[in-house]
Amino acid sequence: MGNNYFSIIIPIYKVENFLEKCINSVLHQTFLKYELILVNDGSPDKCGVIADNFAKKDHRIIVIHKSNGGSSEARNFGLMKATGKYVLFLDSDDFWDDIDALQKLHIALEKKNSDILIFGCKDFDAQRKEFVSKKTEFDLSIFQKNKKEIVEYLLKNNMFPGAAWILTVKKSILTNNNIQFRIGVKAEDIEWLISIFIYAQKIDATNEFFYVYLKNRQNSITATPDSKSILGILHAIDSWKLKLKSEKSPLLSFLQYQYFIAIMILNNKNLENRKLIFSELKKHKDLLNISYSYTTKAKLLASFIRFFGLLKSSKILAYVYKKQKAN
Known part of the structure; x- marks a missing residue:
């Protein structure tokens, strides 16, 4: 497993105007025991060049170039390369806005050796140029209870994760149970999330809201359900x-x-x-x-x-x- 505590996987496709900000939000982290896996999913723009240029400057960056197969396949390619104890996903048009994000996650994870640690996100409207979501903090005392009670709490309070990038998961949960993203579909996070919550035993949360999700981005491949x-x-x-x-x-x-x-x-x-x-x-x-x-x-x-x-x-x-x- 080496010295990497986190493996951060970023699938990349047609985001050349957003990619540098996304990557830099990871590279500026104060916690350094991580690898950053950039998966260029056959992007036709300059994303591949941008990724390679970053890799030349930082040994922690791994770049994978592959033909276009969709976000699920790109994430799966990243998982095959991942060596960290925990896995994080970051979409290439989003970013983190706290340089201590990984440090805070590390402290929280070390306390309980959690299988899953949920954190928060903020929605930024690309059209209106402003944050549009409100923070709803977790009642952290709930996470001392059993898994069923924790999941019920998350569901009753509309806090159950809706995406793979809003949590970090122990890599052994994924590898031991052969959990991957289903290729060829959208909404691939749904089945993946159910799988990890089925197999995980220790679930925790932190009231850190550092993930910035870009809403209403023009030409976003996830903007139109089909x-x-x-x-x-x-x-x-x-x-x-x-x-x-x-x-x-x-x-x-x-x-x-x-x-x-x-x-x-x-x-x-x-x-x-x-x-x-x-x-x-x-x-x-x-x-x-x-x-x-x-x-x-x-x-x-x-x-x-x-x-x-x-x-x-x-x-x-x-x-x-x-x-x-x-x-």
Whole structure:
């Protein structure tokens, strides 16, 4: 494993205007026991050159050049090279705004030898040029309890991680359980997150909010949900629903929320294979069971969709979401 405590993996594709800021936010860290793995996913712009130039100046940087295969494949390539005790992901148009971020994570991880450590993020609107999200701090006393109670707390308070980059995970959890990102879909984080929470035993959090997520970036490949987004959700449901139901896992609530999102995306006019996707979504209507819901909003959504049906609900939900986003 060497001297690397962290392996930081950045998949790169068509972000030449953002990449230097992203990389520098890691290189400026006061904690030095890390490796930075830059995976150039066949980017057609100057990203590959930028990555190579950084690597020439810092021995901690590893650059992987590969043909374009998507974010999931790029992350998996990075994981194959990773030697750190813990793994962190950073999207190449985002950045960290605290030079002591890794130092603070290291201190927190050493206290409990956690399998997962969740931290916070701030949303920065690229169009409005301002931060648009509020910090919601964790009740850290909850993380002294058992895993089921911790997961229930996260779900009830809308704090369950929605992306791989909002936590650090022990690499042995990934390697011992062969956990990788599913290739060829969007929403790949869903299945990955369920997997690590299933296999991890020690879950902790810190009230450090250093991850800056860039919202509403022009030409962002994740900005428009499509068929691949729904397929990612359906893969997660197919992989985990029966197991989570049999174990009466609180993670069913997380899966249910993703099902709501898939129903909303169904209204996308440019959706490919709409009939097939609709048919697949109908197979999982059991996820509308309100006993899986941990919040009032989720219970209302489940009841709403059961009453109006998938297609009509999709139109209404998409309309409401569009209105909220405009405001």
